[in-house]
Structure formats: C-alpha cells, structure tokens
Amino acid sequence: MNNLIADSESSIRLAIFLGMFLLLAVAEVWFPRRKPAYSKPKRWLSNLTISALNTLVVRISFPIAGVAAAVLAEDRQWGLLNQLPVAPWLNILIFLLLFDLAIYWQHRLFHVVPWLWRFHRMHHTDVDYDLTTGSRFHPFSILISAAIKIALVIVLGASTAAILIAEVVLNVTAMFNHSNLKLPQSMDHKLRKILVTPDMHRIHHSTDNIEHNANFGFNFSWWDRIFGSYIDQPKLAHDTMDIGITGFQDRKSIDIFPLLIQPFKKATP
Numbered sequence: 001m002n003n004l005i006a007d008s009e010s011s012i013r014l015a016i017f018l019g020m021f022l023l024l025a026v027a028e029v030w031f032p033r034r035k036p037a038y039s040k041p042k043r044w045l046s047n048l049t050i051s052a053l054n055t056l057v058v059r060i061s062f063p064i065a066g067v068a069a070a071v072l073a074e075d076r077q078w079g080l081l082n083q084l085p086v087a088p089w090l091n092i093l094i095f096l097l098l099f100d101l102a103i104y105w106q107h108r109l110f111h112v113v114p115w116l117w118r119f120h121r122m123h124h125t126d127v128d129y130d131l132t133t134g135s136r137f138h139p140f141s142i143l144i145s146a147a148i149k150i151a152l153v154i155v156l157g158a159s160t161a162a163i164l165i166a167e168v169v170l171n172v173t174a175m176f177n178h179s180n181l182k183l184p185q186s187m188d189h190k191l192r193k194i195l196v197t198p199d200m201h202r203i204h205h206s207t208d209n210i211e212h213n214a215n216f217g218f219n220f221s222w223w224d225r226i227f228g229s230y231i232d233q234p235k236l237a238h239d240t241m242d243i244g245i246t247g248f249q250d251r252k253s254i255d256i257f258p259l260l261i262q263p264f265k266k267a268t269p
Contacts, residue, residue, distance in 0.1 A: 013168060020172050024131045024179045033182040033198065034239050036128050038254060044132050046256045051135035054142040062146050069153040070163040079157020088159060095162040096169065097220075102152050103170070104223040106145065107216040116141070118263040124212070125248035125262065129205055134178035138263060173219045177201040196221050203234045207242040211235070 073079050081091050110120035119141040126133045137145075153163055177196040188197050196217045204215040214231040217223045224230035234241045244253070247266075252258040 012164065013171065016168050017171055017175075020175055021131065024175055024181065028130055028180045031182045033180050033202075034129065034243075036130075036180070038127050040128075040130070043126070043128060043130075043254055046254055046259060047126070047132035047136040049256055050137070050139075050259065051132075054135075054137060054139050057139045058142060058146050061143055062150060066149070066153075066167055067160050067163050069150045070158050070160045073154050073157050074159060077157075078154050080155065081159070082157035088161065091159045092162040092165055095156060095158040096166055098156060099149075099152060099158075099166045099170075100217075100219045101223060102148065103218050104216055104227075106148055107218070108229070110141065111213060111216075116144070119144075121245060121248075122259055122262050124205060125245045125253045125259075126205075127244055127249055127253050128180070129178065129202055129243050130180040131175040131178055133205070134174035134176075138260070140263070169219060177218065192221050194221060195219065199238055202238060202241075202243075203231050205243050206234055207244055207246050208235060 074082060077083070081094065086094070110116045119138040122138040123133070123136055123141075126136055152158075158166075173196065177198055178201065179198050181198050183191070183197060183199070188199050191197050192200055196215070196219060200215055200221060201217075203211045206212055211231055211234055214229050215224055216229055221230075236242075248262070253262070
C-alpha cells in the first residue's frame with residue numbers, strides 16, 4: 001500500500017491540482033471579488049513558472065520529501081504515531097491537525113524573523129490577488145518549509161495516506177483562499193467557522209501593517225482565533241483595499257528574475 005501511494009503521489013497531486021485550478025480559474029471569471037490591476041497572463045506566467053521551479057528544487061534537494069519520508073518513517077517505525085495503537089483514520093486526523101498547526105506557526109515565524117521575512121515577502125508582493133498567488137513563494141522559503149515538513153513527518157510518524165491527504169488539502173486550500181472569488185456573505189460566514197476563506201486571507205495581504213500581521217491560517221480558521229491573530233474584516237472594502245507591500249508595487253513585482261532576487265533588494269519608496 002505504501003509503495004502504491006508513493007508511486008502514484010505525483011500523478012494524484014497533479015490531477016487534483018489541475019482540476020481545482022481549472023474550477024477556480026473559471027469561478028474567478030464568473031464571480032470576481034476584485035478587478036485586476038495588472039495583466040493576468042503576465043502574472044500567471046511568472047507565478048506558475050516559479051511554482052514549477054519550486055517543485056523541481058524540492059525534488060532535487062529533498063529526495064525523501066513528502067510521502068517518501070512517511071514511507072521511511074513507517075518502515076523504520078519512527079515517530080510518535082508509529083509507537084501508538086492508533087487507527088489509520090485517527091492517524092490521518094491527528095496529522096492533519098498538527099500539520100496545519102505547524103504551518104500556522106511557521107507562517108508567523110516567517111513574518112517575525114527578518115531574514116525569513118525577506119524571502120517570504122515575495123509571496124506578499126504580488127500586485128494582485130488570485131489563485132496563482134497561493135503558489136508564489138521564493139524557492140528558498142519553499143526549501144525551509146520542505147525541511148520542516150520532513151521533520152514533522154518523521155517526529156510524528158505520519159502514515160503515507162496522511163501526508164498525501166495533508167499535501168493535497170494544503171495545495172487545494174492555498175488556491176481557494178487566495179482566489180479572487182466573491183462568495184455570498186452567508187456562505188463565507190459559515191465556511192469561515194472551519195476553513196480559511198478568500199475574504200479572510202485577503203486581509204493578510206493588505207498593505208496595512210496591522211492587517212498584514214493577522215489571519216495567518218492556511219487550512220483551518222480556528223488557529224487565528226485561538227492564538228489572537230484573527231481580524232474579521234479589513235478597514236477598507238475588499239474590492240478597494242490595497243494589496244501587496246508598499247515599495248514593491250511596480251512591474252518588478254511581476255517579472256520572474258526580479259522576483260527571485262527581490263529578497264536582496266530594499267523597498268523603493
């Protein structure tokens with residue numbers, strides 16, 4: 001079973017990614033939350049190229065990332081969950097919760113530590129906000145995230161099914177909560193009790209410093225409430241609030257090469 005999941009991991013993740021991407025891309029056209037300020041094809045080319053580059057960098061740097069790390073942990077009985085008589089479904093549930101909690105605190109750490117923020121900042125300097133923003137991360141920050149994930153898998157002893165589901169959920173929700181999708185207010189209110197919605201996470205991409213340091217959650221919305229980092233609504237309306245980082249709101253925040261060297265640049269007033 002482990003080998004079957006490991007062999008099929010890439011195909012499963014790619015199929016779900018493409019299906020969700022197409023669904024949200026169409027939904028953004030039909031039900032847009034904001035009017036784009038810049039060329040969508042140019043932004044999408046840069047954001048998706050960087051995403052593909054990140055996948056390649058992780059594959060080369062961490063051959064045992066993701067499901068492969070879970071296979072290794074299971075085979076050698078490493079980690080807490082491999083030492084306890086835990087049912088498979090409970091293994092998955094526990095890992096999903098702890099994985100998401102770890103991502104929440106990793107995200108907060110990336111905002112607090114100056115040199116980590118330099119690399120994470122590239123994600124926030126997207127001049128618009130749509131489903132491709134969720135895959136726009138600097139390769140160095142992705143490598144750090146991959147290392148943290150591998151450590152978490154080995155320490156907890158997550159099953160192969162648990163890590164595959166966690167990664168698929170993360171990819172899907174990252175596209176969803178970064179999408180330029182206008183949900184009915186009643187639906188947003190209900191979903192937000194459990195999941196991070198586009199309106200909730202968009203606040204985190206505000207140029208306002210207070211809003212920018214709130215709503216860190218990626219999958220489950222309750223971590224922000226529990227740890228006091230939740231903001232319900234932005235000061236300005238969602239369709240008019242400023243997105244991005246002040247000083248990084250020109251074409252250099254769109255083109256691929258300037259983005260890759262952006263962590264080494266200071267903001268232009």
